[in-house]
Amino acid sequence: MLFKDKFRLHTPGPTPIPPSVQHAMNRPMIGHRSSTCSAIIQESSKRLQPIFGTKQDVLIITGSGTSALESAVSNTVQAGDEVSVVVTGAFGDRFAKLTERFGCHVHRLDIPWGERCTPEELKSHLRQHPDVKAIFMTYCETSTGVLNPIEELARVAREETDALTIVDGVSCIGAVPMEMDAWGIDIAVTGSQKALMLPAGLAFVAVSERAWQVIENNATPRFYLDLSAYRKSLGKQTTPYTPAVSLLFGLEEVLNLIEAQGMDNVIARHRLMMEMTRAGIRALGLPLVATDEAASPTVTSVYGTNDVHVEDLRQTLSAMNVTVAGGQQHLKGQIFRIGHMGYCEPGDILAVIATLEVALKTLNVPVSLGRGVQAAEEVWARV
Incomplete structure (x- = not known):
């Protein structure tokens, strides 16, 4: 519970x-x-x-x-x-x-x-x-x-x-x-x-x-x-x-x-969280909306697939106490968006990726548990 x-x-x-x-x-x-x-x-x-x-x-x-x-x-x-x-x-x-x-x-x-x-x-x-x-x-x-x-x-x-x-x-x-x-x-x-x-x-x-x-x-x-x-x-x-x-x-x-943190460190933290999130999503085989060159350090958007129905995934994540956003206008139901800004740190990203893995498994999407978390951890470990 x-x-x-x-x-x-x-x-x-x-x-x-x-x-x-x-x-x-x-x-x-x-x-x-x-x-x-x-x-x-x-x-x-x-x-x-x-x-x-x-x-x-x-x-x-x-x-x-x-x-x-x-x-x-x-x-x-x-x-x-x-x-x-x-x-x-x-x-x-x-x-x-x-x-x-x-x-x-x-x-x-x-x-x-x-x-x-x-x-x-x-x-x-x-x-x-x-x-x-x-x-x-x-x-x-x-x-x-x-x-x-x-x-x-x-x-x-x-x-x-x-x-x-x-x-x-x-x-x-x-x-x-x-x-x-x-x-x-x-x-x-x-x-x-x-x-x-x-x-x-x-x-x-x-x-x-x-x-x-x-x-x-x-x-x-x-x-x-x-x-x-x-x-x-x-x-x-x-x-x-x-x-x-x-x-x-x-x-x-x-x-x-x-x-107290320093603005340069704030900027670096957001960039790290972006890179961790994108690495974790890629490791799970989900397509990212933006290229690496265009990606924002504050929010990552992810497409659904034939196996991953976005709104079902969001509801499953919500039941696991993780809230992510859906798409807007013509992207409604096609993407989900993970915010990683403000009062957020690398450990939070690991928790989100881990919950995402379990949610995908719950929805019978073929994923290897731990793969996304490991990819995100490897990014963090390089800092």
């Missing part, structure tokens, strides 16, 4: 919460306009800067990652503007839908799901659409487990256009290299419930000086997501509207944990 309150959450968000972060969030409530809360907001914004790779303010919004995406659109473009959106999966498609909703003339650069956008593809696209005002990209495409080469894509964007470069980093910032200033990214956003090890409810936005000039002259109506209001309030060590104070307590502790 399994303990129902002891399970392994391995979706690509939400992700597990460290006990020390849970404890921090249980602190007694304080006034959101108090000096204590102001200190948390001001210091957290500064401490987030190295994670984004920027010297700019990191704005803190109470909302989901999608609220940050919408703020990046509503503050920078106007109805009728030409924009380009790199679509490598469901979340690139969400960026396209957002820009369409705000009346933009959207040029989609559609890349087959499971592949990353190459600099050459973006260059060709932008030369066909030289008048775009903004280029929207997804760093980690959560729906496929693909990591786009954002540094190279941002360089192409700056070489080919004067457009703003806007990056959705929701499912990877805090786990992968991000050098917003050095790479020439104008807006980068993320959410709390992924690599930053918090519950959903906070979103983070960093904005370049070039983008602020556009924002200040943009007439698109917005209120709660007006980034200028957040910038002005941060200058007063507060937020324009009531923040999620308990999540701010948790954010303080998350930043303590990241700083």
Whole structure:
């Protein structure tokens, strides 16, 4: 008999919460306009800067990652503007839908799901659409487990256009290299419930000086997501509207944990977990969605087979207290996705692979028990 309150959450968000972060969030409530809360907001914004790779303010919004995406659109473009959106999966498609909703003339650069956008593809696209005002990209495409080469894509964007470069980093910032200033990214956003090890409810936005000039002259109506209001309030060590104070307590502790480990070590841990997961999956004979070159350190997507029916496998894993995600849109029922970000370490990957082996055996799929675990262990042992 399994303990129902002891399970392994391995979706690509939400992700597990460290006990020390849970404890921090249980602190007694304080006034959101108090000096204590102001200190948390001001210091957290500064401490987030190295994670984004920027010297700019990191704005803190109470909302989901999608609220940050919408703020990046509503503050920078106007109805009728030409924009380009790199679509490598469901979340690139969400960026396209957002820009369409705000009346933009959207040029989609559609890349087959499971592949990353190459600099050459973006260059060709932008030369066909030289008048775009903004280029929207997804760093980690959560729906496929693909990591786009954002540094190279941002360089192409700056070489080919004067457009703003806007990056959705929701499912990877805090786990992968991000050098917003050095790479020439104008807006980068993320959410709390992924690599930053918090519950959903906070979103983070960093904005370049070039983008602020556009924002200040943009007439698109917005209120709660007006980034200028957040910038002005941060200058007063507060937020324009009531923040999620308990999540701010948790954010303080998350930043303590990241700083104690060191960002380089955080990045290395995520890369190791990706390599372990992929080695284990390959050893079990299951096809991976992304190539090694395109794979994300935060989520691994796996195809089902004639022998492996994805939803049956997910249900079996769930009964064994391991939760993984399914596919989205046309990949629903065809793939499953293993999250390995945030409060996750190599030993957790071994447990997931071991449970996956038993689940496959339970479903009468011909697998050799221990083969996947051994492959993952061999990767870990090389470190």
